[in-house]
Amino acid sequence: MRRDGLRVAFEAWNFCNEVGKEAPGMGSPRFADCFDLSNDSLNHKVTEADNKLGVGKAFPSLSLKSLNNSNLYAVEKELYLGSLCEVSNTPKPWHFWMVMLKIGNYDRKSGLCPENGKMVPPFKPRRFPCYGEGCMNQSLLYHQQTSISGNGTMRGGFNGTYELGSDISDGINGISYFEVIWEKKVGVGSWVFGHKLNTSKLYPWLMLYLRDDATKGFSGGYHYDTRGMLKIASALLLPSPSARVYYSVSIELRSRESLSFVRCFLRSSETRPQATIDLFQPIKEWGIFWCSASFKDISV
Known part of the structure; x- marks a missing residue:
């Protein structure tokens, strides 16, 4: 990730690996921030109008059947954003790193979760949280388009909340x-990604990933065509000798409710068990827990 020009996208799913219903004013939950560096300025490939596209709004290549279907619309929007961000390469082009946000709330009475893309009746899963109707909503999402400062530092980001009536500018306590x-920094080192995730009483189970999805075809758990970084989808991924990934995770515990341990699970590849850290830490005192690891020669 030493390339100064960056390709990063954002996707959000409900418990069913679907969209369900878009959040008010947010558009379909597929965003992208893709740019090249030229003469100390950033040439952005995706506009904010592209990012705000939502059901009912047409874009090139959108099929008629997806125009008013929030689940199918998001799939085709990802392909469209991928076409804007695509980087020519051999043997295949690549598109973007993918930030994935997912909610663990599930309304078991809703019948909203499909099986292999087909709708099925309500079923009784194991214990999942839900405060009532609407608990599987999409989040408010805000984009800070990457910019470059006077000292040559490039910085951008995404943030938001699932509490639709909240204003994160007023603070994030309780939400x-x-x-x-x-x-x-231009010409120096690699891109550094920082993730922050705060759960709440209404949304106690949230997941936030940085993924290298397949450039074409299915990616882990999805029954839709995706766009991403991984050009060779194989059980035997080729190593990248110059790659090094550092993980550092801080977990702050604010409530003892239903918790007896903290689990940190960091994995670079299913085929490389030596690059895995899986720690259980019993909760003895309230505070902050850290998990960290350095992985060498991983597949990226």
Whole structure:
């Protein structure tokens, strides 16, 4: 990730790996921030109008069947954003790193979750949280388009909350909150991504990932065509000798409710168990827990 020009996208899913219903005024939950560096300025490939596209709004290549279907619309919007961000390469082009946000709330009475893309009746899952109707909503999402400062530092990000009536500018105490920030100095080092995730009473189970999805075809858990970074989808991924990934995770515990341990699960590849850290830490005192690891020779 030493390339000064960055490609990063954002996707959000409900419990069913679907959209369900778009959040008011947010558009379809697929965003992208893609740019090249030229003469100390950033040439952006995706406009904010592109990012705000939502059901009922046409764009090139959108099929008629997806125009008013929030689930299918998001799928085709990702493909469209991928076409704007595409970087020519051999043997295949690539598109963007993917930030994925997912909610664990599930309304078991809703019948909203499909099985392999087909709707099925309500079922009784294991224990999942839900405060009532609307608990599977999409979040408010805000984009800080990458900009460059006078000292040559490039910085951008996404953030938001699931509490639709909240204003994160008033503070995030008591509400859910997610944030992803990326930063790099021109010509120096690699891109650094910082993730922050805050759960709340209404939204106690949230997930925030940085993924290298397939450039074409299915990516882990999805029954839709995706866009991403991974050009060779194989169980035997080729190593990248010059790659090094550093993980550092801080977990702050604010409530003892239903918690007896903290789990930090960091993994670079399913085929590389030596690059895995999986720690259980019993909760003895309230405070902050840290998990960290350095992975060498991983597949990226």
